[in-house]
Amino acid sequence: MTERWFPDDMPMPAANAETVGWWEAAADHRLVVQRCTACGRTRHPPGPVCPRCRSSASEWSALSGTGTVYTYAVVRQAFIPSLQDRVPYIVIAVDLDGASGARMVSNLVDVEPEEVSVGMAVEVAWEDMGPELALPRFRPGPRR
Amino acid sequence: MTRPGRRAVIAGVATSDYPHLPHLSEHAVHGQAADRALADAGLSFAEVDGFATTGFFPMYATGVAEYLGLHPIYFDETNSGGSSFEVLVEHAAYAVEAGAVDVVLVTYGSIQLSQMGRRLGTGGGGGGFAPGPAIYDALWGNTLVGNYAMAARRHMHEFGTTPEQLAAVAVSMRRHAASNPQAQERQPITVDDVVSSRLVADPLHKLDCCVISDGGGACVVTTAERAADLPRDPVYVLGAAHATTHHLNLSAMPSLTVSPAAQCGPVAFARAGITPADVDVAQLYDSFTITVVLTLEDLGFCGKGEGGAFVEDGGLEVGGRLPTNTDGGGLSACHPGMRGMFLIVEAVRQLRGEGGATQVPDARIAVAHGTGGMLSTGATLVLGREAP
Numbered sequence: 001m002t003e004r005w006f007p008d009d010m011p012m013p014a015a016n017a018e019t020v021g022w023w024e025a026a027a028d029h030r031l032v033v034q035r036c037t038a039c040g041r042t043r044h045p046p047g048p049v050c051p052r053c054r055s056s057a058s059e060w061s062a063l064s065g066t067g068t069v070y071t072y073a074v075v076r077q078a079f080i081p082s083l084q085d086r087v088p089y090i091v092i093a094v095d096l097d098g099a100s101g102a103r104m105v106s107n108l109v110d111v112e113p114e115e116v117s118v119g120m121a122v123e124v125a126w127e128d129m130g131p132e133l134a135l136p137r138f139r140p141g142p143r144r
Numbered sequence: 145m146t147r148p149g150r151r152a153v154i155a156g157v158a159t160s161d162y163p164h165l166p167h168l169s170e171h172a173v174h175g176q177a178a179d180r181a182l183a184d185a186g187l188s189f190a191e192v193d194g195f196a197t198t199g200f201f202p203m204y205a206t207g208v209a210e211y212l213g214l215h216p217i218y219f220d221e222t223n224s225g226g227s228s229f230e231v232l233v234e235h236a237a238y239a240v241e242a243g244a245v246d247v248v249l250v251t252y253g254s255i256q257l258s259q260m261g262r263r264l265g266t267g268g269g270g271g272g273f274a275p276g277p278a279i280y281d282a283l284w285g286n287t288l289v290g291n292y293a294m295a296a297r298r299h300m301h302e303f304g305t306t307p308e309q310l311a312a313v314a315v316s317m318r319r320h321a322a323s324n325p326q327a328q329e330r331q332p333i334t335v336d337d338v339v340s341s342r343l344v345a346d347p348l349h350k351l352d353c354c355v356i357s358d359g360g361g362a363c364v365v366t367t368a369e370r371a372a373d374l375p376r377d378p379v380y381v382l383g384a385a386h387a388t389t390h391h392l393n394l395s396a397m398p399s400l401t402v403s404p405a406a407q408c409g410p411v412a413f414a415r416a417g418i419t420p421a422d423v424d425v426a427q428l429y430d431s432f433t434i435t436v437v438l439t440l441e442d443l444g445f446c447g448k449g450e451g452g453a454f455v456e457d458g459g460l461e462v463g464g465r466l467p468t469n470t471d472g473g474g475l476s477a478c479h480p481g482m483r484g485m486f487l488i489v490e491a492v493r494q495l496r497g498e499g500g501a502t503q504v505p506d507a508r509i510a511v512a513h514g515t516g517g518m519l520s521t522g523a524t525l526v527l528g529r530e531a532p
Contacts, residue, residue, distance in 0.1 A: 006283075010283060010285075012283075013279045013280075013283065044280070044395060044396075045277040045279075045280040045393060045395065045396065047277070070298065070400070071294040071295070071297045071298035071301065071400055072294060072297060073286075073289075073290040073291075073293035073294045073297060073345045073346060073348075074293075074343070074345060074346035075285060075286070075287055075289075075290050075345050076342075076343050076344060076345060076346070077287070077289070077344045077345070078285060078287065079287050079288075080285065083285050086285070089285060091284055091285065091286045091287075091290050091294070091345075093294055093394065093395060093400070103395050103396075104280070104395055105280065105281040105284055105286055105393070105394060105395045106284050107284045107285070113346065118297065118298065118301040119301075135283060135284075137284070
């Protein structure tokens, strides 16, 4: 079993009524996005109302888990002490396929910093944090 | 809402000592700046009926008011990060123009550097503290610098902006800092120095990042009518506006190459009845070199994507396209965490002709623009030497 990348003392999310569905899906390795059932807009992070039409009706819409790198940074100085031995690591903003308007910040793994580029195809790679928590990260995905 | 005969002006400004104040508390920095700004204005604490400041815990302004012995009938502690002080001065202008109060003291104080116990840094934290939706970025180890690095990378991708162009911002700020005896870093640097300095979060290098300092400042907002009896030439608040697009999570920012300045800048200019071409000197938030490039574009000093070329070849230096951050900015002079007050103080000094070696000749209109959070907020103040 490989060592978990995320250290034990990372700040952990506190799910609430509006976000618990996202975390529950993640625990099952299903990447979902919140979709407004009134106007169809997707949004991330999850929230109580649609920022476009203000409807509070929403559903968890399943995604394929693929996307493209909108932009990225190679973090070489971490500010959380327990991440300081993980540098360099890559933080990406990823545009998720099937979720227009919903961009997600995550990591890109299994790639050298020099090989990353804006527009790169990526696919989700799950990291289990425990029985009820898994975090989506990304790795270079199949060319489409 | 403006009452006839009430026009907001800045009657006094000051900076505290900076950039290293291990012997002072945060409150003492506020006090030093307040004393000096009121002395500059020719006013006493007894004449202050409004007070504004902000910091990082609730009821911050009331705490500082107590320390200063003020019992104001107007107070404000709006916190929009680095743009807070432009917002606080805008609010103060409305308050005095509405006739709610006559004299608003606005102060800032920070001992961020001494609290960290080190002399130089690279833009502070990010991570452990992740309120609300910010956790959706912080969980993956994203940092404050990382956010700005992602904006820089996207700007490079869309417009071909180069690391050398970003570096030119840092080089020009350092050139101005050489004339500021208080500046934290004064040794001249070259573009090569910047791009060969350590990468903190690609594509941003250490010298693309602001210094970390102790320091503060203050200004006094009153009416032109009240200022007529005061010693200093008043500086008019010609127009102001602020905007926000997201909290501390960059994932919710609509476009990483367009900051909130694109929204509030044109509004502030319209309220002032000016265009970017009328601006003689600019004080623009420079937490990172990319912050300046985005702000220049979004305020309309150049087209979107043209910021890289605009800052090259001394474009931001006195005598250049738009003299910017004439005190050396946050990149070289002083950055105690929320630098917006320094922008206002330097803008006023330029309009009064007190800019020293970096004075812009005959400066009549200045812009101070603060940026807060992760490109989350923007606030523009248009200041002028003459009544509108």
